[in-house]
Amino acid sequence: MIRILLAEDQALVRGAIATLLDFEDDFEVVAAAGDGAEAVKLAMTLQPDVALIDIEMPKVSGLEVVEQLRTRVPTCKCIVVTTFARPGYMQRAVKAGACGYLLKDAQVEELAAAIRRIVAGERVMSPALMVAAMESANPLTEREIQVLRLAATGQTTRELARALSLSEGTVRNYLSEVFSKLNASSRQEAIKIAEAQGWI
Template sequence: MIRMLVVDDHDVVRSGLTGLLAAELGMEVVGQAADGPAALTEAGRLHPDVALLDVDLPGLDGIAVADRLARTLPSCRTLMLTALDRPGHLRRALAAGASGYLLKSTPAAQIADAVRRIAAGGRAIDPRMRGEERATPSPLTEKEAEALRLAAAGAHSREIAADLFLSVGTVRNRLSSAIGKLHARTLVDAVRIATHHGWL
């Protein structure tokens, strides 16, 4: 029996996936979570074989959850199930230790097949994303990406500085460096470019 944890912040998607997978032979959904921190808590409590993770989760994104699980609970393999078909997200997910990456438009039978393959130690990449594992790596440092992520969420330099325990000058330097590396005209343009490539 493959024991699964289903993680998605949309109730309808989460319950729909749970129903579809629970109907599959040899599969059991042992838990659900609606955000990143809850996913880690439930995985630690339930020790599932496979965690289905949305990329865009509140609290802690699915890729960060996959990374934590790979380090703290290696027996739990992860399958990203997302609406985001950005190459950068796929590359980051695989680098974080995810065993699969499927788009949410994937038919239920194919999701179930992917879960079986991953539980058996294999890998499952959406055919529409094949070859994208070698997507262009981000030119940003992790610190620049972190500052840009906060700016994308609407934080101003002072708020970012407070969040990261940095001086306002350091934050402005990081954002300026990010804008330059992305060949962007403005901060808004930099956020758009980085988001499009899945670098945030």
């Protein structure tokens, strides 16, 4: 029996997935969490075989849940199930430790087959996103991503410099490099491009 934890903030979607998976003879949905913090807590307590995790959840994001479970519940295989068809999100999910990345428009048979394959030791990624990921590799460095992610919160250059323990000139240099790589003319445009790709 494959024991499954669901982490999905929309109650209707959470209930529908749980019901559909329970029809499978070799699956048991042992818990369903409505936010990321609850998902981590339940996983640590119940030690499921698989966790199906949405990306955007309250308290703790899905990507953070994947990262935490990799160290706290290493036997649990994490599968991101999301509406976000963004190559950058998939790349970040894999880097965080996800064994699968599937879109919510997949058929339940596809999801069930993916769960079984992942439990058997495979990785399963959305084929369409795999192609898109190869075509649109993230050109930004980790530091540039960090600067842009903080800039997206609305902080000024001075505030960014203070938060990152850098000089204002260095922050401006990082932003200038980001603009160049993304072919953006402003901070807002760079943020919009990076968010659309799932890079920040």
